[in-house]
Amino acid sequence: MDFQELGTTGVQIPDIGFGTWKYTGGAEPIHRGVELGATLIDTAEGYNNEESVGKAIAGFRDQVFLATKVSPGHFRKNDILKAADQSLKRLKIDVIDLYQLHWPNDAIPIAETMGAMESLVDAGKIRFIGVSNFSVGQMQEAQEALTNARIASDQVRYSLIDRSIESALLSYCQAQGVTIIAYSPLATGLGKLGGKSGAQAIEQVTNNTEKSQAQVALNWCLRQPRVMVIPKANSASHVEDDCGASGWRLSSDDLAILDAAFPR
Ligand SMILES: NC(=O)c1ccc[n+]([C@@H]2O[C@H](COP(=O)([O-])OP(=O)(O)OC[C@H]3O[C@@H](n4cnc5c(N)ncnc54)[C@H](OP(=O)(O)O)[C@@H]3O)[C@@H](O)[C@H]2O)c1
Numbered sequence: 001m002d003f004q005e006l007g008t009t010g011v012q013i014p015d016i017g018f019g020t021w022k023y024t025g026g027a028e029p030i031h032r033g034v035e036l037g038a039t040l041i042d043t044a045e046g047y048n049n050e051e052s053v054g055k056a057i058a059g060f061r062d063q064v065f066l067a068t069k070v071s072p073g074h075f076r077k078n079d080i081l082k083a084a085d086q087s088l089k090r091l092k093i094d095v096i097d098l099y100q101l102h103w104p105n106d107a108i109p110i111a112e113t114m115g116a117m118e119s120l121v122d123a124g125k126i127r128f129i130g131v132s133n134f135s136v137g138q139m140q141e142a143q144e145a146l147t148n149a150r151i152a153s154d155q156v157r158y159s160l161i162d163r164s165i166e167s168a169l170l171s172y173c174q175a176q177g178v179t180i181i182a183y184s185p186l187a188t189g190l191g192k193l194g195g196k197s198g199a200q201a202i203e204q205v206t207n208n209t210e211k212s213q214a215q216v217a218l219n220w221c222l223r224q225p226r227v228m229v230i231p232k233a234n235s236a237s238h239v240e241d242d243c244g245a246s247g248w249r250l251s252s253d254d255l256a257i258l259d260a261a262f263p264r
Helices: 027-035 050-057 077-091 110-122 136-144 169-176 196-209 213-222 236-243 252-261
Strands: 003-005 012-014 040-042 065-070 096-101 126-132 151-157 179-183 227-229
Touching: 027 050, 027 236, 050 065, 050 077, 065 077, 077 096, 077 110, 096 110, 096 151, 110 126, 110 136, 126 136, 126 179, 136 151, 136 169, 151 169, 169 179, 196 213, 196 252, 213 227, 213 236, 213 252
Parallel strands: 040 065, 065 096, 096 126, 126 151, 151 179, 179 227
Antiparallel strands: 003 012
């Protein structure tokens, strides 16, 4: 597993993390992922699974980088402070490694929300601040509202079939030293990876590389600096396959095949 810096934090995170939205795999796939280096585990108060994630990582908390999210309905100061305490309790941990605003909420002043996030850092309850589904403008406003801290990451949808971040957000984050945590990097399932031409392109590249379809799709995301991926997999065998997406690079010929079949 290759690692990369989270934002400008100095902390190393793996290329491949572990998504848990609609996760039903129990402890074993998570354990296997951690063994293989997929040590960033992503959950959210909105996923209603923090308790089971907490149980799965009990006993090896120190090997895991735990990312969770606060829901937009809790962006008032007191609500965030309470939500963080509740996530800590459900996860049975002392500190959240990355606390992310799940979606923007224009109804609540961003200064209040970011002030609360910074006070959680100061209180030692969270280590780093992240956002999710934020545009460039929303990222700028959120960063300006912080006094000392820097936004470490923006978690956004990115896959062969959704390249919309390539129009502006990706280059902004790369320039600012913000990590893109790519969600739904397998397009929520390999069957959704394009029509006939997409399927043909992926097959051609899997033949050229002797990698699996999932590995090709994930590695394609990783060709971009500052991007890591968080596929969700319910089985240890899928986790093993996904972890094999790190540590190699698609050739320029294979990238061109994929680019032609999955244009921006
Ligand atoms: N911030 C946000 O707003 C947001 C939104 C959506 C998702 N997310 C995060 O991103 C994570 C991943 O996204 P996602 O769950 O939407 O979709 P995804 O990771 O793109 O796709 C998951 C699907 O791919 C399958 N899969 C995984 N590895 C595979 C492999 N090696 N071979 C074949 N199939 C494989 C899974 O099957 P099995 O489960 O059967 O293994 C599952 O059906 C979520 O779990 C969540 O943590 C965040």
